[in-house]
Amino acid sequence: MAHPVRRVSTPTLARVFVRSLFLQAAWNPRGMQNLGFADAITPALRELYPEPAECAKAVARHLEFFNCHPYLAAAILGGAVHLEERVAGGQSPPEVVSSFKRALGPPFAALGDGFFWLALRPAAALLAAATEPFLGLGCIFVFLALYNAVHLPARVWLFATGYARGEGVVDAVRRAHLASGTALLKACGAALAGALAARGVLTAGFPDRPFHALLIASTMVLAWAILPRLGPTRAVYGGLLLGLALGARFV
Amino acid sequence: MLPLPAGGAPQLFFLAAVAALIGGLSAIERKGAFQLMLSRPIVLAPILGWGMGDAQGGLLLGIPLELLFLGGVNLGGSLPDNESLLAAAMTAAVIPAGLAARTGVDAPLAAVGLALLLPLAFFGRRLERASEARNTQLMEEALERAAGGDPDAARVNLRGLLLPFGAAAGICAVCVLVSPVLAFVRLKCRPAELSALEGAWHAVWAVAAACAVRAIRDPRAPALAAICAATVIAITLAIRGLS
DSSP: OOOOOOOOOHHHHHHHHHHHTTTTTTOBTTTBTHHHHHHHHHHHHHHHOOSHHHHHHHHHHTTSOBOOOTTTHHHHHHHHHHHHHHHHTTSSOTHHHHHHHHHHHHHHHHHHIIIIIIIIHHHHHHHHHHHHHHHTTHHHHHHHHHHHHHHHHHHHHHHHHHHHHGGGHHHHHHTTOHHHHHHHHHHHHHHHHHHHHHHHHHHHHTTTOHHHHHHHHHHHHHHHHHHHHHHHHHHHHHHHHHHHHHHGGGO | OOOOOTTHHHHHHHHHHHHHHHHHHHHHHHTTSOOOSTTSHHHHHHHHHHHHTOHHHHHHHHHHHHHHTTTOOOOTTOOOOOHHHHHHHHHHHHHHHHHHHTSOSOHHHHHHHHHHHTHHHHHHHHHHHHHHHHHHHHHHHHHHHHHTTOTTGGGGGGGGGHHHHHHHHHHHHHHHHHHHHHHHHHHHOOHHHHHHHHHHHHHHHHHHHHHHHHHSOOTTHHHHHHHHHHHHHHHHHHHHHHO
16 A cells, blocks of 8 residues: 655755765675665665664665665665655555666666776876876875865765656766766876876986986886786886896986 | 884884874775775875875875876776775885984885885785675674664674774784884995885886876877877977077
């Protein structure tokens, strides 16, 4: 029998969001982010299911496998709260929430990984490293400000949109142009990496040490070429050995 | 007698406590909580350096480490090398060593520190796997409690932060306590050895720059980076030539 839709209060929604910041606290290979997700949604479930046994059943449902990008998961969490309101009101069966989580987890993970991990973070870090000669320690704030000015509002927006629109969050995320932003950030990142490489060459070459500059430039090209085979650890040891061998001539 | 920072052994223990706290917090911030990027080497090393009295020295270590591990991404179940543990441990070892040797953080000290501590990045990954195995037990506990009718069954989630915190804190404290050995090695280096180590640090920068270009997973990235590098070098040389 359908009851009037129960609503989760705003303070409880805020608590759910804050707990979502600990989504991966107990990341595990079997359930991945399941424990974090269940923990985050618990305040909302407590409000929707005042009976402890019923609430525990709902928590158990959320202990199923779940994996997504930790930021994009906020949208799914908001959407899951929205759907739980309908389930608690008897308008939808509980399976709807599971289907929603299963359907959105992988595509949102891919989107978040591509944008945040592979584009925004490298670009912000490279910009900070490139500005270090001019800003000194201030470059740290460049990195944190640039990254978090995008990341934190995105997380809040995703959670709020997920809660407000439920399944409609897919359309909202599609219109956020994450894919085009990813390409632009990667291009900026590549240019900044080039600028940093130039800085390394120039630092080694000045004053009047063109041979050293050439040596460092050659090492960069060599390292770039062999990195996929060697991996960073071996490449660093290789670099250290090469530098040691040639370094005595750097005086 | 091993060289110690000003303040002697009590100061060393104080620095160990500072490094343990900041290193431990960075370990949980890296994946388990917030993920505001405070645990990235470019941020963590200067913050830890500031806590121990040399923020600039921390920055000198943090930037190449950031570039070296820029491409490491935690996708699904795959784990990258643990750059935060390496950055925290290296800062915890090198900064007190620089203070004790009265040289500050310089290229030779940084090169020795990196050569000795680089395996920690790999070890950190193993540690993370162990932590994940422990988290599976927490999940089983939560399932059991939920089946028993406990609505707060999932609160065990936060206990997953304890192991990473404890392990990183312990490693950082040990690194501070062994830093006088590093200071001793630094002071014993002769000019030729110092020059060789300086060359090694230049080479690390070169490898770091190559890693940074590789971190941009885009087929156009190498060409774009090469064009930009050539432009920057040409402009710098032109400006120097004019002046």
